[in-house]
Amino acid sequence: MDMGLLAAQVFNGLVYSSILFLVSSGLTLIYGIMNVLNLAHGSLYMLGAYLGITIVVYALGGTPLAYLVAFLLVPPSVGVVGALLERTLIRRTYPMGEEYQLLLTFGLILVFDDLVKMVWGAAYINFPDPNSFLGGLRFGVYTLPLYHVILIALGFAVFLGLWTFFSRTFTGKVMRAAAMDREIVEAMGVDVNRVFVSSFFLGSLLSGLGGISAGPLYTASPGMGTDIIVYSFAVIVIGGMGSIGGAMAGSLIVGVLRSLAISFYPQLEIVIVFVIMAAVLLVKPTGLFGRPEFERR
Amino acid sequence: MVTRREFLGMLGGGIVGLAVGGALGYTLAPKGPSPEEMAGKLPGVPSEPLKIGGMWFLTGKFGTYGDMAKKALQLAVDEINASGGILGRKVEITLKDEADRQNVLQNIRKMVEEEKAEFLIGIDSSGDVLKLAPVVENDLHVVTVITHAATPKLTACNKLHYVFRISMYEEPIDVAAAKLVAEKFPDVKKVASIGPDYAYGYDSWAIFSTNLKKLLPGVEMAEPMYSKLGTEDFSSYIDKMLAYEPDLVFSSLWGGDAATFVKQAVSKGLFDRVKYYLNPMLGATDTLKAIGDGNVPTKAQVWGSGRYWFLYPPHDVWPLNKTFVSKFKSRYGEYPPYVSATSYTAVYALKAAIERAYVMKGAWPGQDDVVAAMEGLAVAGPMGPVAMREDHQGVYSVFWGRLTKGAPNYPHPILTDIQVFDFGEVFPAPGQTAVKCQ
Amino acid sequence: MGEEVKEQEVSMETVAMILGVILLALVPLAGRHMTHLVASALLLSLAATSFNLLFGYTGLLSFGHALFWGVGGYTVAVMMARFGFGYLESVAAALAMSAIMGAAIGFLCVRHTRIYFAILTLAFGQMFYGIAVKWDFLGGSDGIYGLPRPLNSLELYYYVVLASVLVSLYILRVITRSSLGLSFMAVRDNAFRAEFLGIGVRATRLKSFIISATFTGLAGALWVLLETAIGPESMFWTHSAEFVFVTLLGGPRVFLGPVVGGFIYAFLADVAMSVTEFWLFVIGAVLIGIVLFFPYGVLGYLLKRLRG
Incomplete structure (x- = not known):
């Protein structure tokens, strides 16, 4: 086997893992704390990319400053959209079964896709590539574009940040506690509603961050959220639903294996993710890092 | 390949053919009275409007194609209605969304049977066109003009009666690609390839590679790579290509995928390592807009083709293209993509065939009369004269051009150094294809 | 609730059903497009009712049920186009194949419940x-097309569909009322x-x-003969989501809920697309409205109102 190619493919896999992690960590966070599986999470990713395009392409032009502004403004904006969705629509499904949440959020996917088309048009839109001013590092025939390196670093930084937040800060601990037992946390004087809105804000913010991070690499089109949501599902199922560490593990497995499959076993690419997902579910249904109580409840 | 002078000669022949064919094509249609004045004035012509049903992807990832088609349709219909409609009948369009994949046939049927569409145009997906053709032929019996779906199987593997394809299909472009390589880049030693992971990608590579092997037997070819339609991250494909160290990359990616690939390949340094990059679907303004001047490779030569290019035939030799482009630009603020040109031409082909059939019959023609008039018809489109061959495939010349950035007056990169391949050179004979029929 | 009232209800339902069947039998008079549309609505309804046996009656939400629609459909297409069988043998084979695949995939999936079951079925579907998409024998991305339609007539075939769907619904109804259905x-x-x-x-x-x-699988098999073609998109997860949508639209806790949902959905999509290119927006908005305002589904809501 060509070791250089192997290394390059692992690197490519890490870039993809990083984007998958940003999106799926938000999905798993919302599920872990609130037991809500938000199918429209992928639409928030799309929204992140399109808001980024508005700033970078239409407002400021592809300058480094434009990217900086977009990275600062877009994720919280998407977070606010997510929080609003929680307050106005998703909240009302809590007394119903989870199938109603799936259905409502599936409806949101259709609405978001058409809204994006109404606002930004049906044509695919390209970001200017930040690598054009960032450049890349050369290794033999391969190039590691600097923006890709930044993305990998961003993925790991967000992972460490989330981990610290949930294990070290008071708010983070309250959110985890609310996930385990709503009533007791409420009895202790915590406003659970606020916890729910905050976790939706944070989870959606992460999806928006995923969108603005991935946007400059990809091409935006209405419907771009459909693939990422299915892959994110696979990620959190493999890693264990509700676990940030699991989302990281799942992202690394899916991202790197997909990349290796493309290079070495191309006919497996389209099914490999689902095969791993089914295998994990059959052998260890709670995923690699999941806690068993989630299924029983 | 033909030179510009030969091309002008051919074009002349085409125009003569048009006139001789007796087609009342666009260029020959006089400015007439309005539909209101004309209604009922020609004997045997119904007074109600003539409805044409169109189907393209209107929503989802490929919704942009429907958008392009609609713009062109509106342009054609407004022009035709402003000059008397078709034999005095006002033209109306009804549309259905091809993205409703489960119900393609049901929606087509609705247009024909409920909304009373007398003719059909459109269809983006090859899978859909192959499903649709037998139903139109055996059940609906309505003249249908395909404007986008490009599988060779449609015209080469079926005996068509009601279905026609006005748009260029993939085979001649890929045959021309092999000729282009053999004539202009004979130094090529190693070829790598990527295409979308479905029939179009497989067929494209099969056609290109078999033709290239005949012309340059010594060329080494990598195992072809295929990526899922709508792939976001091509890095792994690009590095695999780099590992092979090819000097030419053939890519049949299209739409957003074609643009994403070029962008990522630039940042991964692919174009510093290969000499030539060929993409038969690159000559599409929607793709070029998405690529943008910033992503045009500087070292490698990038070549593209397509079903229509807005600067070809040159505006000074083929004024119809000039008129079309300027009308489209002033109405929609952009240069027309290929789906717009083929959809526009489809409406005029129907008009010409109906008028020709009316002249021959002396009454409003039935579907079979229009079929007879369509066979052997030559119609003038923005892409030049298009002749309808016996296998119901529209034929016109193929172009390949080199991607160039920073062209003044254009908001996106364009193709220059246009190489033209006469259709006689690159179209397989009717009923023939390098692709396996089902 | 008194016995009398209940009996009255039953007879009202019976009358409504007889009227419904008569209306369905008259559909071909309303034109070929209507015939085609109602035939697809019937098949969608059958698929959703079958899905609901698992969902509403057994409490398992499958998000990959289009897989079986595809298994039935592809079996018919392969039998006819590749092996030259007639449609009767092909549909019989499709039933057998769907049952076998159901047994194999079900065996793996029923170890789990709730969201895990949903995601596992989604994984198998994908x-x-x-x-x-990949397998040439199934026609790859083009699928298999150009199949002959049984009886060479849309109208006659419509009655085949109608009869098959009614008989299937009847069998499913009997099952839900049997001891097996009670155990579900x-x-x-x-x-x-x-x-x-x-x-x-x-x-x-x-x-x-x-x-x-x-x-x-039967619904998928009959649908292929209606459309005369099948492609991989019939197994994509959004098609599975359609079954879920249709069921909740009509009402998962009423036997005929998915049928009502299937008809509403088919007609809604048909009308919405004629009115606006943003028809998916309309469908999405209806979906959200249903969840918020009619969580028991349209039929569930109506019956609730009727019964006070």
Whole structure:
């Protein structure tokens, strides 16, 4: 086997893992704390990319400053959209079964896709590539574009940040506690509603961050959220639903294996993710890092 | 390949053919009275409007194609209605969304049977066109003009009666690609390839590679790579290509995928390592807009083709293209993509065939009369004269051009150094294809 | 609720059903497009009712049920186009194939419940979608097309569809009222208690899965003969979501709920697309409205109102 190619493919896999992690960590966070599986999470990713395009392409032009502004403004904006969705629509499904949440959020996917088309048009839109001013590092025939390196670093930084937040800060601990037992946390004087809105804000913010991070690499089109949501599902199922560490593990497995499959076993690419997902579910249904109580409840 | 002078000669022949064919094509249609004045004035012509049903992807990832088609349709219909409609009948369009994949046939049927569409145009997906053709032929019996779906199987593997394809299909472009390589880049030693992971990608590579092997037997070819339609991250494909160290990359990616690939390949340094990059679907303004001047490779030569290019035939030799482009630009603020040109031409082909059939019959023609008039018809489109061959495939010349950035007056990169391949050179004979029929 | 009232209700329902069947029998008079539309609505309804045997009655939400629609459809297409069988043998084979696939996939899936079951079925659905795209024998991305339509007539074939769907619905109705159907509901409401009562929970779920898969496969098989073609998109997860949507639209706790949902959906999509290119927006908005305002589904809501 060509070791250089192997290394390059692992690197490519890490870039993809990083984007998958940003999106799926938000999905798993919302599920872990609130037991809500938000199918429209992928639409928030799309929204992140399109808001980024508005700033970078239409407002400021592809300058480094434009990217900086977009990275600062877009994720919280998407977070606010997510929080609003929680307050106005998703909240009302809590007394119903989870199938109603799936259905409502599936409806949101259709609405978001058409809204994006109404606002930004049906044509695919390209970001200017930040690598054009960032450049890349050369290794033999391969190039590691600097923006890709930044993305990998961003993925790991967000992972460490989330981990610290949930294990070290008071708010983070309250959110985890609310996930385990709503009533007791409420009895202790915590406003659970606020916890729910905050976790939706944070989870959606992460999806928006995923969108603005991935946007400059990809091409935006209405419907771009459909693939990422299915892959994110696979990620959190493999890693264990509700676990940030699991989302990281799942992202690394899916991202790197997909990349290796493309290079070495191309006919497996389209099914490999689902095969791993089914295998994990059959052998260890709670995923690699999941806690068993989630299924029983 | 033909030179510009030969091309002008051919074009002349085409125009003569048009006139001789007796087609009342666009260029020959006089400015007439309005539909209101004309209604009922020609004997045997119904007074109600003539409805044409169109189907393209209107929503989802490929919704942009429907958008392009609609713009062109509106342009054609407004022009035709402003000059008397078709034999005095006002033209109306009804549309259905091809993205409703489960119900393609049901929606087509609705247009024909409920909304009373007398003719059909459109269809983006090859899978859909192959499903649709037998139903139109055996059940609906309505003249249908395909404007986008490009599988060779449609015209080469079926005996068509009601279905026609006005748009260029993939085979001649890929045959021309092999000729282009053999004539202009004979130094090529190693070829790598990527295409979308479905029939179009497989067929494209099969056609290109078999033709290239005949012309340059010594060329080494990598195992072809295929990526899922709508792939976001091509890095792994690009590095695999780099590992092979090819000097030419053939890519049949299209739409957003074609643009994403070029962008990522630039940042991964692919174009510093290969000499030539060929993409038969690159000559599409929607793709070029998405690529943008910033992503045009500087070292490698990038070549593209397509079903229509807005600067070809040159505006000074083929004024119809000039008129079309300027009308489209002033109405929609952009240069027309290929789906717009083929959809526009489809409406005029129907008009010409109906008028020709009316002249021959002396009454409003039935579907079979229009079929007879369509066979052997030559119609003038923005892409030049298009002749309808016996296998119901529209034929016109193929172009390949080199991607160039920073062209003044254009908001996106364009193709220059246009190489033209006469259709006689690159179209397989009717009923023939390098692709396996089902 | 008194006995009398109940009897009255039953007779009202019977009258409504007879009227419904008469209306359905008259559909071909309304034109060919209407015939085609109602035939697809019937098949969608059958698939959704089969899906609901697993969902509403057994408490298992499958998000990959289009897989069985595809299995039924592809079996018919392969038998006819590749091996030259007639449509009767092909549909019979499709039933058998759907049952076998239902048994195999169900065996793996019923170990789980709730969201894990949903995601596992989704994974299998996507896996088979991937296989259909890749496998030449199934026509790859083009699918298999140009099949002959049975009886050479849309109208006659419509009656085949109508009769098959009515008979299937009747069988499913009988099943839900049998002891087997009661055991489905017992497992749905309380698996632990059902276990104590001597009901094998997994075996019961598997039975429900197989029956559900078989009838979904039948719907897919008959649909292929209506469309004369099939492609991989018929197994994509959004098609599975359509079954879920249709069921909740009509009402999962009423036997005919998915049928009502299937008809509303088919006509809604048909009308919305004629009115606006943003028809998906309309569907999405209706979906959200249903969840918020009619969580028991349209039929569930109507029956609730009728019964006070």
